[in-house]
Amino acid sequence: MKAMIVKEFRQMRRDRRTMALLFVVPVLMLTVFGYAARFDVKEVPTAVVGAPSPGLLQALGPGFKVVERRPGGDEASARRLLRDSKAHVAFVTSAGGTEVLIDGTELFSAQSALRRVGGLPQARVSILYNADLSTATVMIPAIIGFILLFVGLFITSLGVVREREQGTLEQFAITPLRPAEVILGKIAPYFVIAFLNLVVSAVAGLVVFGVPFRGSLFLFAAFGLAFLFAVLGLGVLVSTASRTQGEAVQLAILLILPQVMVSGMVFPLQAMPAGTRWLGSMMPLTYFIIGMRSILLKAAPLQALWFPLAVLVVMAAAVFALAVLRFRRELSVTA
Numbered sequence: 001m002k003a004m005i006v007k008e009f010r011q012m013r014r015d016r017r018t019m020a021l022l023f024v025v026p027v028l029m030l031t032v033f034g035y036a037a038r039f040d041v042k043e044v045p046t047a048v049v050g051a052p053s054p055g056l057l058q059a060l061g062p063g064f065k066v067v068e069r070r071p072g073g074d075e076a077s078a079r080r081l082l083r084d085s086k087a088h089v090a091f092v093t094s095a096g097g098t099e100v101l102i103d104g105t106e107l108f109s110a111q112s113a114l115r116r117v118g119g120l121p122q123a124r125v126s127i128l129y130n131a132d133l134s135t136a137t138v139m140i141p142a143i144i145g146f147i148l149l150f151v152g153l154f155i156t157s158l159g160v161v162r163e164r165e166q167g168t169l170e171q172f173a174i175t176p177l178r179p180a181e182v183i184l185g186k187i188a189p190y191f192v193i194a195f196l197n198l199v200v201s202a203v204a205g206l207v208v209f210g211v212p213f214r215g216s217l218f219l220f221a222a223f224g225l226a227f228l229f230a231v232l233g234l235g236v237l238v239s240t241a242s243r244t245q246g247e248a249v250q251l252a253i254l255l256i257l258p259q260v261m262v263s264g265m266v267f268p269l270q271a272m273p274a275g276t277r278w279l280g281s282m283m284p285l286t287y288f289i290i291g292m293r294s295i296l297l298k299a300a301p302l303q304a305l306w307f308p309l310a311v312l313v314v315m316a317a318a319v320f321a322l323a324v325l326r327f328r329r330e331l332s333v334t335a
Contacts, residue, residue, distance in 0.1 A: 029257065041112045041270045047087035049073040050094055063116045064089065075099065082128055084304035085294060088270075089113045091123075098123045104130030105297045107138045108268040129297045137212075140205040141292035142265040145285050147201050148224075149231055149256060152194045156235025157248040159186050160327070165244065179328040183320070187232045194232065198224045215295035219302060219309075223291040226312035230284040233319035240326040259285040287312050 012019065046060065047068035060066075068087050070077055078090035078101050088109040090101040100117050102110045104127045111133065117123055130137050177185070202220070205211040213220075234255060242248035259265075262272065262280035269277055269286075280286045287308035294300035302309075 024254075029261075039108050039267065039271065041109045041268055043270070044109045044113050044116075045086075045088045045270065047078060047081045047090040049075075049078040049081075049090055049092045056091065056093065056098060060091070061116070063112065075101070079128065083294075083298045083300055085290070085298075085300070100125045102127045103298075104128055104133055105138055105293050106268070106270075107133060107135065109270060136209045137297065138293065139265075140209055140211045141296050142263075142289045144198065144201045144205065144292060145227065145263075145288040146260060146265060148194055148198055148228060148288075149259060149285055151197055152190065152228060152231035153235045153238070153252045153256060154249070155193070156187055156190050156232045157238040157242070157252045158245050159190070160236065160239035161242050161245050161248045180320075180324045183236055183324060183327055187236060190232055190235075191228060194228050195224065198228070211296060213296055214299035216299075216301070219291070219295050219305060222309060223288060223295065223305075223312065226309060226316050227284055227288040230312060230316035230319055233316060233323050234284075236323040237319060237326060240323060259283045262286075264289055284312060284315050287315075 042063065043065035044063060045067045046064040047070065048056075048066055049068075049070045050073060051071055068081055070081075073092075074094070075092050078092045081087045081090055082101060082103040085103075088103045088106040092099045092101065100113075100123045102113050102125065104110050107130070110127060110130075114125070117125060127133065175182070202213075206213055235252070238248055238251045238255065242251055258279065261267070262276055263283050263285040264280065265285065269280060272280070290308045291305055291312075294305055
């Protein structure tokens with residue numbers, strides 16, 4: 001039995017991916033959840049529109065972080081600031097008094113702001129885009145992204161590994177197709193299936209949960225296609241780095257967990273420290289969620305969403321290029 005125990009420890013030590021799951025994942029979850037698992041937004045991004053009185057600025061206190069000032073603006077400009085996600089709360093001052101506009105799609109910021117504006121008795125409060133602060137309305141766009149990430153990454157990551165286990169990978173080395181063409185050919189069916197999942201999930205969200213669709217169908221499709229390309233590229237990258245389907249599943253889990261925790265899907269990005277927000281900025285799911293919530297709930301235009309869309313496109317191109325390089329090296333070794 002002693003020899004058996006020693007053998008198991010040695011075998012476990014050689015399996016680096018299993019060791020990563022046993023040690024890295026718990027530490028990662030503890031660290032990320034410790035920093036990211038916060039629902040209280042201490043500083044709500046705030047816009048001040050019009051000419052505010054000194055008393056108003058003092059009444060805001062430390063709970064509101066002024067990120068935009070529009071002295072000559074009006075209610076329409078304040079609504080545009082919230083629509084374009086430049087602020088989560090806008091204080092609009094005019095001769096008729098003070099009006100507080102709150103972005104209801106930023107659920108925790110909105111709840112925090114509502115608690116703090118109670119000390120302004122003369123202020124009129126309006127909640128935009130999600131008037132009843134429904135959790136389902138905010139979560140459905142994020143869950144759509146999680147479904148695409150989960151399905152796309154897993155089904156694609158098993159592609160090249162399955163070819164290797166079946167002994168058919170050598171056939172690609174003698175075909176006239178280039179590595180990029182082989183990868184495109186392999187992910188094309190998965191791409192169609194994943195896009196159908198996107199459509200079905202969106203329709204289910206609209207019909208079953210009553211999530212509105214206020215924005216552009218073109219932008220919706222653009223974000224979906226860019227995100228799917230990035231996810232499927234990650235799947236191919238995982239597949240080329242794995243020898244068995246079990247290893248591919250392990251790597252896929254390691255890529256999915258951080259994206260769920262620091263993308264703003266569950267925990268608000270504004271409540272996270274700077275380091276955790278930086279980690280979230282490296283995740284495709286972060287930008288997909290920003291795009292989906294803005295398109296479905298706020299009808300945000302392209303000029304407000306060009307940056308997250310551009311980041312998704314760059315990520316997709318970079319991941320695909322890296323997957324092609326690894327696959328080319330894989331084919332050269334096989335040949």
